[in-house]
Amino acid sequence: MTGGQVDKYTDEVKHLIEQRLRIKGATLEKALSRSGRLLPKWAQREGRYLAQAGQFMGHPKLRLMIDEAKVEKAHKNLVEHLSAIDPSDRRKTRVLGTLGVVSFNLIIVAVVLVSFLMWRGYL
The missing domain is CATH 1.20.5 (Single alpha-helices involved in coiled-coils or other helix-helix interfaces)
Structure with a gap:
């Protein structure tokens, strides 16, 4: 998994939050913190993991800590949930x-x- 792919995932989720929930944020972390109770806890948790994975991709040693399957699962679940709103x-x-x-x-x-x-x- 490349850093560009994780950035694409975070941008897509951030765009869906802006489009569906009408919440603007400069980054995915800001948008998630502003969403508050509009998103369930599991979606908040997976969004934070996705944002953290995006930060870790910029560091060569921290990149090894990222679980690619978990990143893809978090992205898929968030996109499904936000698309249904x-x-x-x-x-x-x-x-x-x-x-x-x-x-x-x-x-x-x-x-x-x-x-x-x-x-x-x-x-």
Whole structure:
């Protein structure tokens, strides 16, 4: 495995994070740290391993510590997971969740107002 191939893997994963999660970062490490809870723990762990492998490829002795099969597996798993994320579906879910909370709060306020008016004898 060459350093260029690992760099290609990290660039592809970073591009998918920017495209699917709308998170920008100068490097893959920055993008992963900004993703927070949007990615599961296993994806965070594999992304960190991929970023670390990219750093180790620049050093001749540390290059021997890299497990090529693990790098390829991490890349494959991350690409599959990030490709399955639909940005418009995430946005729609977020908007519907917010509208649900607002409508529930309005219903509670209306019930409290009506019960107060009945208690005071205005209804």
